[in-house]
Amino acid sequence: MAAKDVLGRRGEDVAAEYLEKQGLVVLDRNWRCREGELDIIATGSAGLVVCEVKTRSGTAFGEPAEAVTDRKIARIRRVTQAWLAAHGLPWCAVRFDVLAIVIEPGRPATIQHYREAF
């Protein structure tokens, strides 16, 4: 696995842990289909929560959340539909969150949670 994928995987672990501490139940992780991938699918009192996790080892190249572009947002929406269809859930409340995680070497990870980011 390339270094960036290792970092991404660590970030997703941190994110899942964080979400569970928030009282959400993680249903699925790294769900793939032809359209693409969803990082974390969780559920809580508010319905379904689809999470995009962005992890960076520093902010020298910009904040992680900035890397969530319009194109990526459109893809996540499409993949979410595919996930709903695959699980026989045609109609339910969905919330899209972004978790921006910075893991600098030798420091605890920082998490910024953008609720209802798009």
Added chain:
Amino acid sequence: MGGLARSWSVALQGVDGTVVEIEAAIGGGLPGIHLVGLPDAALHESRDRVRAAVVNSGRHWPNERIVLALSPATLRKAGSGFDLALACAVLAASGTIPQGALHRTALLGELALDGRLRAIRGVLPCLLAARTAGLRRVVVPVAALAEASLVAGLEVHGAGSLAQVVEFLVEGTPLTAPDAVGEAGAPPSPPDLADVVGQSDARHALEVAAAGGHHLLMVGPPGTGKTMLAQRFVGLLPDLPPDDALALAAIRSVAGRLPADGLLSTVPPFVAPHHSTSAAALVGGGSGVARPGAVSLAHRGVLFLDECAEFGPRLLESLRTPLEEGEVRLSRAEGTVTYPARFQLVLAANPCPCAPAHDRDCVCTSLVRRRYLGRLSGPLLDRVDLRCRMHPVTALTSGDQGESTAMVRARVLAARAAATERWAAHGWRTNAEVPGPVLRSRFALSRDALRPLEAGLRAGELTARGADRALRVSWTVADLAGLDRPDRQTVETALYFRDRRAA
């Protein structure tokens, strides 16, 4: 999370400013900057400039969704002058700057990526608008401080960088104060009228034009001093009153032509465009929002068209509306702007293309001659009250040394004072502004004085409008001579300068 703040800046439409309120709201979504309220391309780019400037000034940039709204939202806003106000609105919304610090303060200036504050055009009209809108203080780039200090009644601060502005707003660290407005030192004296050899007719015409605010046409062979006389014309005019000087400075500021010393110039402007000028340079133009042209830069001064027969007919015709209305309205994609353009027109022309020293040596055919000055259209010439013919210089040193600028100017000022006093109740300042009907009815002359005009009208040498113009000039001639009202002789003098044969 979740902040709201306001700051103020000024948007310019021509020389008219509108105070713009800038609101910044932080929170609710992915990081990004959203600018709303009809910004143009340069203003849209300020999103990136503002962020870089704030970060490079060592301040915290909120990592959230930021909405910046410029109101009134329907007004188009152009340029980079909003950078500082946008940056401060964001910093106030994120809590770096206390809310109250921005109250009734206009912020002007473009930001460099490293946080330096750059000068912008049109600071002076911006401040005039801010003052009218009741703002209390302004922060401008240091480079514009001299210009800004011309506006009284505002607390003006000059800043060199965003960091300085933030310190000023947060801790009250003083910024650069404008120097006390220095007395405008004696302006470089214009060339003296005494340098011109001979040409007593033209000198007299020049004096009458200066005293009455009349437009002037000089026709004569090259090398007789038409250009010299025109350059000396400004020296005869009275200094500009403060209001006019400020209006002129505002136009120059928008055109980016304000001198750097920042002193308010009270010398009437002298603008002499070359005959190859474009219509846009002459009356104003440019894409987006039109910029002022030569007619506006000559506001309350002199527009001199040398070799006016060489100007394209369309250029000359485009002068007719500003001559009549004292302003130009220019419509472009992004709206219509109005610039003041109340100038005095001085035209100079050769009598024909070959233009020999003595008319008898002319080799032009009569058709060519007619066509040459025929380019000056009737409607334009009708607005020119004074026409004079220049004579070839026959002696290098004429017997009588010509009068100096100072002597003539003293007479001009006295005549202007008399005219101003007479017309004060009606709101006119010079004889040239008085409408014809008033001259014919309320200020009618005696039958005897009017006799030369009646004769001219009957013989068909004079149009009705031409007669009005002659009346106007005769009042100026009378003012110069210290008379109460024009008599027969002054009317004859006025008619002499109306002579169609001069053009």
